[in-house]
Amino acid sequence: MRARLRQLLGWLSRPAGAATLFFVLLAVWLASGVFTVPATSLGVTRLFGAVTDPAVTPGVHWWWPAPVGAAARVEVTSTFTLSIGYAAPEDDPALASRLALGRWLTGDTNILELRARVNYRIADPAHWLLSSESPRDVMRDVVGSAVTEAASALPVDDLLTSGRLRLAERVMTRAQGVLDAYGLGVQILGVNLESVEPPADVVAAFQAVQNAKADRERAVSEAQAYANSVLPVARGESEKRVSESLSFQSQRVNAAQGAAEAFAKLAFEHRQSPALLEQRLYLEMVEKVMPRAKRYVLSPEQPGELPLRIME
Amino acid sequence: MNVRRAVSLLVVLAGAGLAAFTPFVVEVGQFAVVTRFGRPVATYAEPGLHFRIPIVDQVVRIDGRLLLTEPPVSEYLTLDKKNVIARPFLAWRVKDPLRFLQTVLLRESAEARLSAVTSSELGAALGSVPFEALVSVDPQKMRLSKIAEGVEQRVHDTAAREYGIDVVSLRLERLAFPQQNEAAVFQRMRAERERIARQFRSEGEEASLKIRAEADRERSELLAEADRKAAQIRGEAEAEAARVYAEALKQDPEFFRFVRTLESYDKIIDDKTTIVLPADSPLMRTLVEGPPGAREKK
Numbered sequence: 232m233r234a235r236l237r238q239l240l241g242w243l244s245r246p247a248g249a250a251t252l253f254f255v256l257l258a259v260w261l262a263s264g265v266f267t268v269p270a271t272s273l274g275v276t277r278l279f280g281a282v283t284d285p286a287v288t289p290g291v292h293w294w295w296p297a298p299v300g301a302a303a304r305v306e307v308t309s310t311f312t313l314s315i316g317y318a319a320p321e322d323d324p325a326l327a328s329r330l331a332l333g334r335w336l337t338g339d340t341n342i343l344e345l346r347a348r349v350n351y352r353i354a355d356p357a358h359w360l361l362s363s364e365s366p367r368d369v370m371r372d373v374v375g376s377a378v379t380e381a382a383s384a385l386p387v388d389d390l391l392t393s394g395r396l397r398l399a400e401r402v403m404t405r406a407q408g409v410l411d412a413y414g415l416g417v418q419i420l421g422v423n424l425e426s427v428e429p430p431a432d433v434v435a436a437f438q439a440v441q442n443a444k445a446d447r448e449r450a451v452s453e454a455q456a457y458a459n460s461v462l463p464v465a466r467g468e469s470e471k472r473v474s475e476s477l478s479f480q481s482q483r484v485n486a487a488q489g490a491a492e493a494f495a496k497l498a499f500e501h502r503q504s505p506a507l508l509e510q511r512l513y514l515e516m517v518e519k520v521m522p523r524a525k526r527y528v529l530s531p532e533q534p535g536e537l538p539l540r541i542m543e
Numbered sequence: 544m545n546v547r548r549a550v551s552l553l554v555v556l557a558g559a560g561l562a563a564f565t566p567f568v569v570e571v572g573q574f575a576v577v578t579r580f581g582r583p584v585a586t587y588a589e590p591g592l593h594f595r596i597p598i599v600d601q602v603v604r605i606d607g608r609l610l611l612t613e614p615p616v617s618e619y620l621t622l623d624k625k626n627v628i629a630r631p632f633l634a635w636r637v638k639d640p641l642r643f644l645q646t647v648l649l650r651e652s653a654e655a656r657l658s659a660v661t662s663s664e665l666g667a668a669l670g671s672v673p674f675e676a677l678v679s680v681d682p683q684k685m686r687l688s689k690i691a692e693g694v695e696q697r698v699h700d701t702a703a704r705e706y707g708i709d710v711v712s713l714r715l716e717r718l719a720f721p722q723q724n725e726a727a728v729f730q731r732m733r734a735e736r737e738r739i740a741r742q743f744r745s746e747g748e749e750a751s752l753k754i755r756a757e758a759d760r761e762r763s764e765l766l767a768e769a770d771r772k773a774a775q776i777r778g779e780a781e782a783e784a785a786r787v788y789a790e791a792l793k794q795d796p797e798f799f800r801f802v803r804t805l806e807s808y809d810k811i812i813d814d815k816t817t818i819v820l821p822a823d824s825p826l827m828r829t830l831v832e833g834p835p836g837a838r839e840k841k
Contacts, residue, residue, distance in 0.1 A: 469769030
């Protein structure tokens, strides 16, 4: 064993041996420069610290290994997510518990709890890798400040309802502008406000407002239901009254016409034999009327008090 | 022999020369300051391969990337004596490596100084504006961005002048209330919500009453209109009937008077009426004396 080692050292001490070893090591070092860039990524190569290619396309490549050069890969097609309002800032534990809740001030000095997710992708791999020490932390703070700026200019009722989209838009534009100025090589794809809620201390009061709003809507719809039930009835009733009067009209006119015709016929008869008809009509009426009344007949041959007595 | 000596001399000289210029790499986003016995002799801002004399020269590397500093969160007082918590952050990079090296040297001390400057500038700025300049729905009053920019400008100038630092931006990540004030804010929020809830309820009542009153009014209008129409139609009907009737009666008024008189007996005479008939009245005479023909025969 020891003899073998001595033999190897002896071989290495000869110029030919040393040269062989040197070339073998050189070959191994050069071979370590082979790197692959996946389809989802771009590569960044550097030579003596300076960037030589900021966007090496996917595939198998060779570049000088360390310490001469360096090669790195950055995923550029993936979407990354940054959460806002979930994690606590670490610097002040007492404050952290409350800032952790993601509380922001609104324009009308209310407090709201906001949670958002920021989706972003790496637009410039070289900048993302090399221009900042901790790009994600920078992004988190920048987005936080954009939320602060936007939320402290909007009233709480807006933020809880229609203003959510506006807030997300403002945050996105503002944060992207600042990040571009920093040269972070990042592109914000969207800001999703996952929740905008009043803190637990006041959530009941906000719920009461929602209930009151629902009450208002209910009162209005009940009144409308009343109107909707009353008006058709009134329309029906008025139509009924008009049509009643119309039927009265036809009845009345027809009756009049009937009576007129009847009279005309009677009058015609009367012209034929006036005395006879008059006699008949008279007797008919007497027959009709007389049975109802009390009747007394006085004889003209018996004048005196008797009729008066009978009448008593 | 002479040649051999010359060659070996050359090899030694070349070796010494190479040793005199030991290579070192300056990475992108990095500054390198070469100091000779502690005294800076060269500054490299560009990435690449550079040389130095070994032992004599030292290379000090300074991070030239964008760095993030979050000064400790603290409480400030606005002009109108309201407590507010501000959480600033700075994004900065070294601009003048030599100055940076001479004044702060280490990143930790740079951050400490930046934090101190930020705190005092922020305190001064927030102390000179009312609270509603920070938080307001009125764009005229709202000056948060401007205030932050002013602080940024002053911190930037100080840092550039004193420490060779370029403050790229200073922003407020958060504004918040201290715990003891938060309770008062919640109290106010609750009161505000109650007011809004009451308003919603009375608005609902108002709208409801209005809609109902409107419906009632419309209903009575509809009915009144219908009654008017009906009365008009009835009147016309009466007029028409009267006209038709009168037309017929005009043919024989005398006979009509007779018929009508008979009809009125029907109405006048009921079961309370007592009629006294003289026996010689035309009605009774036939009963008593027999038919006119029989009378004459007798």
